[in-house]
Amino acid sequence: MSTAPGFRTVALIIASAMFMEQLDGTILATALPAMAASFDVSPLHMSVALTSYMLSLAVFIPASGAIADRYGSRNVFRAAIALFTIGSILCGLAGNLPLLVVSRLLQGIGGAMMVPVGRLVLLRSVPKSELVSAMSWLLVPALIGPVVGPPLGGFIVTWVSWRWIFYINVPIGLAGIWLATKYVPDVRLTERVPFDRVGFVLSGASLSCLVFGLEMASRGSASLGGSTGLIIAGMVCGAGYLLYSRKVAHPILDMSLMRFPTFRLSVVAGSLTRITAGAVPFLLPLMMQLGFGLSAAHSGVITFVSALGAMLMKATAAPVLRRFGFRATLVWNGVFSMVCVALCALFRPDWPLWIIYAVLLLSGFFQSLQFSAYNTVAYADVPSERFSSATSFYTTFQQLMLSLGICVAAAALHVSVVWHGRDSAAMPDFSVAFLVVTFISLIAAPVCALLPRNAGAEMSGHRAR
Template sequence: MRLPVAHPRMNSAPGFRTVALIIASAMFMEQLDGTILATALPAMSESFDVSPLHMSVALTSYMLSLAVFIPASGAIADRYGSRNVFRAAIALFTVGSVLCGVSGNLPLLVMSRLLQGIGGAMMVPVGRLVLLRSVPKSELVSAMSWLLVPALIGPVVGPPLGGFIVTWASWRWIFYINVPIGLVGMWLASRYIPDIRLPDKVRFDRLGFVLSGISLSCLVFGLEMASHGGTSLLGSTGLVVGGLVAGALYVWHARRVENPILDLSLMRFTTFRLSVVAGSLTRITAGGMPFLLPLMMQLGFGLSAAHSGVVTFVSALGAMLMKATSTPVLRKFGFRSTLVWNGVLSMLCVALCAAFRPDWPLWTIYTILLLSGFFQSLQFSAYNTVAYAEVPSERFSSATSFYSTFQQLMLSLGICVAAAALQVSVTWQGHERAQLPDFSVAFLVITFISLIAAPVSALLPRNAGAEMSGHRSR
């Protein structure tokens, strides 16, 4: 068994909280960037002279880059050290942000977002890996809460800040504000992040990296092209088929090498397998909702970017409020019951967004969005924790890479599904541009898909993750 080498600072109890907050600061920068961008899409589409629906590629290109490069994050951190990789990732993300800000057209923005994604692919998974290796499983729920609370400030601040920037300045400043955050993050990483690495060098799976990258990129961009409508059906179909073929070749390859870049044998662990499957279904909504809601507020309700930002930030505020209750909820009900019933409640709240109309009282819309953010955040906290309940510590690196890859892939797919449902409804109803009934259709489509996660979660053992949650079933 190859045990990771850690800096002695991590042995003290306050150490993991300090490291968690530094990692959360990196997540804050990433989440702030994503939520601000969603609010700014209509203004950016006007600047680039393209349809607002086509701006979804600015979101999916970043997530595509994450999905392609996250599989390599664990192996790279093991080889070169978590501190070096984490610091370099922040630097790369910051440089990508500057390039996004100076982009003069959509293709250049997409290329810059891909560069940003390479930095993000190393930043968050490596940080999570450091935390997993330094905290006992009995404290993992608490540690994850420390990690996620500051990171949730990004989605809370993002929509109103993005609306303010777009309304009173230029959308380009939504990228420039990452520069000071990135510089501070690099300094903190150099000072506090431990240099955890494996003592034995593991051979990097180059062929697996190429095959998985081709598969994921073809699938995401094929679905992205298909979601727009009016593009080449042959081209999008060819990309999807190519992605499936490359994926099949990767499965064949992974069964024949010792350390595949995406370790499929992890799916033998029940909690990990069910968390991946159910969590993937749920993330269809998590990816689609941030894309749909700002567009609905601006195109359907006629609100300004600043006003729509104030409305949409409420769901992120609900997510932040949840963090104080996640530990006692999981201790009382356990992972299985929480994931089943909380999953249903969260999807019902998202489905209610389909009924939003301008004549609704604002307090009603705020309440639904607040509850939606609350329940969804609890759902993802539970999925992200129970996934590692049965995974041995020496396999945390490969498990984190595998889990994060599917997480980002499904968030990208959520945007594609939402954009496709919106485009199909616009075409079917003969509208010149997206209207409120079209958004209603898109919300109901992503909700229906994510509801399938509830019966999948019900397959978890009754005592799943009891060591983490402290729950004891009767």
Template structure:
């Protein structure tokens, strides 16, 4: 969306930490909900008197909403105001959570999950848009650090928390816990989040919305089904191929439209382009670790779901430690050096997970996960910040929609790559179920794929994002 400079208006903003934590709380709620549900599916199937396999639709319906509505988030925020859209998204997500909790049957649950997905699709990119437009560039690194930590904690604590809730309460409380978070988030957003909106309205790209929705839903749905083996390889491959075909049609449309929903011209900005490409490769590993690590701890080490959750939570502690050090590290070394060398370090610690064995002392496993969580969190703080270094502020709406769309797609691809690697190793080894060695193969495969991000990040200029980091290249 190409608007004249300074063509958006906003009200005075409070401190960036307040805004970042409000948005981070909404992201935490969305990320927690996405991982906590998987633990409760067997219990929900019993309650609804259906096969556990049929419960997969509760996951895919939510992902479908995300795929369809994330691309439209920036355009909607510019038209109606980021604060109003953000608050509405919280209301939709919270209302959807309540309806999920009281759902009497599976069809009602699916409809409620679709409503939840619409709210989730708007919360994350619009929240990031508010932060970008209300925080000065020189404080954006610190703001992104505060924003990222709760989003990383959600997927880590989701599985063990889900296990505890199902064991001691009811699966319905998995959705009810979102209600107080949503209510408080709505109140705080009303009080503190600035009103950001475009001064000039542009036409909504309806055809682009339809094409991108079909393409992305086919891709995400196909990858998600392939990762769980919920359908035949031909079925999941057909969905992915169909998504790519419609995606090519969208590209043809976007090049001929003045205001495309997903603006491909943003890739002309070098920092944005390299962050999208390098970040996409890195997120393949990020999407795979929350899938592989708990499974390895339970199937390979014989841990309970709660115990494995405690082990994996250590990586979140490393992520929390990062928020105080991201700004000084980026100021000292710059975005390029951090993204290249920290990227290699973070992947090295993920690769070390392939060597985990039951006879390892737990403190060594904790140390690897703690340090790896720190480096991985620093990596995504750098990616999420430098992406907007050269993008004009009037194009932030389009940039956040574009960036978040690829982020969601690559996290799904990460699970698919991990699951495919695990399945291939089990088949090749002749095992009846996954062994520790099979998990080692999967960890190494996703690590090798993400290593290709390092030479891409090396293409960044030495002074990339200097206004944000304060780094001055020698």
């Protein structure tokens, strides 16, 4: 099947939903200091506004594939946009941090359905030989969100009010609901499988306890016993789920997918790399505003450059993978991308802006190529009839590790601030945080080296010599 005009229309609608979600996330990161002042809390404590959303994603994404198969992709996709839009309105009305967290959780339920279900529609519409181009083409409009987000967020926070960063989702959401009703196909499996309610409860309890336990520990906002207890409870529920999932025919998170080598290595290596991907959007705006002393608007203009680099990469993904293959690209490009992020640890206010721009541009370019490769090779060996469970599984771990990246970055900042006896984060503390997350993500390179030379050759068109 070729990329027919109908496919392009559907891809644009899905990309619009991704645009809304990405725009929301990048604007929020830029607005965190202003929101902290409004709520009278420390800027470091605002990380909960990011992790609560990702927590909701991690809990509800496992159910997205099964729900789409049962109720139809169009109905689920349309309802997800509506939930995300309602959550955005409530976020804008929030009068304190706890209310914002609850509203972000509701937003996350919508986001948990939007992106995985949209990706599932494409996976079932495009043959594997065209998947690299289809994924890259799909993500170009979605990447406009991170490009527009930081400067737009800086402008809104500086000249209007941070509350409008949520209200701008309303017209986009209403347009998305109308377009989904008219154009998105109602894709669903003819064979109906029972919904794994027990697995949903166990996996949800495990993921929520782990994320909130790590988030509380990273901010030092609770006793050591409280955060440790949550983490232990999450591990116990996780172990219970693993034992339970072996006894059911259709578990909500199908661990047997890890038997496919490309899927397994993409999950493991991609998880390590996403530690940095989750940390950078949290660290960079804070560093520019707290460390450099810049306004939110000026900070946004600087940090948008990495998203611009990501957009520039999309046209090169297919030829690069065709020339070098998935294994070589993931190994060497992974090293290059982490070196670029590590250079952010050396940023200082007296640096020439053009050097900072160059580092961020290269960082965005190499990271975007890395994730395009991960997101594609993961499905190289997975049969098409298992795309639904594979998408839910893969996206769950993707969001969990992005959330963990924020927790690791916040923890590194908090420890460094306390260690040096400071009241707030300074430039050396941000340097420590950048180096910690990049060191963790560098471990992904030797994991990627375990891929076969011809991994994903049908997708990339690469033929190993």
